[in-house]
Amino acid sequence: MQRAISAAAAAELIQDGSSVMIGGFMGVGTPGRIIDALVARGARRLTLICNDTAKPGIGVGKLIDAGCVDHARTSHIGMNPITQKKMIAGEINVELVPQGTLAERIRAGGSGLGGVLTPTGVGTVVAEGKRVIEIDGVEFLLERPLRADFALLRAHEADYNSNLTYRLTAANFNPLMALAANCVIAEPDEIVPVGVIPPDAVRTPGVLVHYLIERPQ
């Protein structure tokens, strides 16, 4: 059985300068209470790894608004004009990664692989500085694995052993990130007794999770 901690305590664990993978797609499936606590703590110099930077005031967009992030690895910033403005002003360094490549780099990082070979990005600026490897006559890019200091997940249910479920489109990058960080913190909507979640329904085994965020009272 693990200890559930407050979102504020989680934000204290995540020191300035950390790399953080945060689940979510346009703010859906993002651990909003941890993000609010990071903003309240005044976190600085975070490297954000997330599918997108959502919108101002939404999901990880709040971290961008508050100046918590100085480096972002993401596939899309088009819905967040503040990210674009800060990128042009040189306040945030943005590394754009194709969405499927981001998913596979995180999966590789979490599953002990030395990288992935993908056809995505061949012949584009994404290929700059990367090795092109030909397999059976087809060109692939060698994309390196991606890990982070922290993974911040949003789950639907967690049991007392931190086994996690997700809801509909809120899963997105969460199950992949659960494997790819040194410290994994999950923010569930509900915490239920062990046994409530059937074994087949568990999508992230609790052994991967270091901390649960307390259920809001």
Add this chain to the structure above:
Amino acid sequence: MDAKEIIARRVALELRDRTLVNLGIGLPTLVAAFVPRGMSVAFQSENGIIGFGAPPPEGMEDPNLTDAGGGFISALPGAISFDSGMSFALIRGGHLDMTVLGGLQVDASGHLANWMVPGKMVPGMGGAMDLVVGAKRVIVAMQHAAKGVPKIVKSLTLPPTAARSVSLVVTDMAVMEPTSQGLFLRERAPGVSVGEIVANTGATLLILDDVPEMPIGNTSRDAA
């Protein structure tokens, strides 16, 4: 019929029964409203669902049920949800029959640019690079010209989305098909002449004697 509806109706004629299709954000999303009657098409949204439907009644939205633009959707009977790894395995692995994407430029050999304008607008590629590489058919749905400037060009001046050529380009003026010989003008929009199309196109078009009008008059409007 406005320009967007012409494009959406014509793209919808490319849909086939019992296929898996991904529609990009924006104009391509409109295609879902024109699925031909009696046809069953499964729409995928890359944030992790197959089988989504129109937004639910007001007040019944689920914050965990959204499309790739973050908009509320519903799930049709038989819908399935999955994570981003599965979503892009479907896209990259050749399991997606068709994708419809917006475009900034398409060149004479069918190369697409749709993810950035250097120095001006850098939204990022999102899933577009994976979609162009992996979908069996890639259809570009876009306006023929932007403020009088042709979007069909001899060669791209914007960064390409992929090395692969797209399958078909549908605009408010024409349907064009990139081939090994060049870019064929296949159809013209209702009331648009071949001369007008050529005047608004920056690339050389291969034109056959008869360029038929888009057959979009008899499409029934069904909610997806």
